[in-house]
Amino acid sequence: MPKSKRNRPVTLSKTKKKGREHKENVVNAIRESVEKYDSVYVFTFENMRNLKFKEFRDQLKSSSRFFLGSNKVMQVALGRSVADEIRPGLHKISKLLRGDSGLCFTSLPKEEVERLFNEYEDYDFARTGSIATEKVELNEGPLDQFTHEMEPFLRKQGMPVRLNKGVVELVSDFIVCEEGKPLSPEAARILVCIKCQNLILACIVICGDTLNFET
Known part of the structure; x- marks a missing residue:
């Protein structure tokens, strides 16, 4: 009789290694962006949907790079204190990464960045569990x-x-x-x-x- 899949041992070492490598890649990518781009912005978002955000990100692909995911990983990349920040002042940016937030590295002027973010809103039929934006x-x-x-x-x-x-x-x-x-x-x-x-x-x-x- 073949062994039950339920009873087969599963090793997590590869999974753990992959997760660690992914985090290291994100940290390295953020630090490379610090060197490459002129400015960094912290932004918050509501009701994120991957497809809609991808459209926004693609719109700025030639001049900017976005990072979403673990706030802790992004904080490590920037530095969480004066002692470990990779550029002066970045630990202050790091402390603002709370809740649903992300990083935008860009070479666009400040006024252009603020205009693009302020104008980017999208509407669609809400899904079950989404937070209603109006009564x-x-x-x-x-x-x-x-x-x-x-x-x-x-x-x-x-x-x-x-x-x-x-x-x-x-x-x-x-x-x-x-x-x-x-x-x-x-x-x-x-x-x-x-x-x-x-x-x-x-x-x-x-x-x-x-x-x-x-x-």
Whole structure:
């Protein structure tokens, strides 16, 4: 009888080594960027989706490089104190890496960087678990955007609806989602039905510094 896969020993040494090598590669890449680019910025983000951020990153590919991931690894790369920072002042940048944040190394002027970040917002249908960016409430009365075939589906999502002479009608006001709260699966489906899109990517620069230090 063949051995059960469940009982086979699994070594983690290769996995650990790969993880360590990846971290070292990130540290080295960040330190190379310190030498290559003129400035570094710390930015925060909300509701990150890889595809949308990739589009933004590709837009700046020729002049900038972005780093996301472990804040601790990025802090190690820059230096977490005056004693181990790789350039004067970078430990101050390091301390700002908290929560959902990243690094942007660039040779663009400060005004251009701030403009690009401030302008880059994207909207799409929010997914289950996403944080609602606004309150969405439907008022009592006819819902002309829905055909009568949609009534059972809407009722299944928790909406207080009925058919009135073939028209879908909301029998009382209904709150789909509250600002700042996670979306339920039902709320996400309703938002798609009413074609209500939420902000899915917003990047905000919180600090920047020049890398043209005298040595």
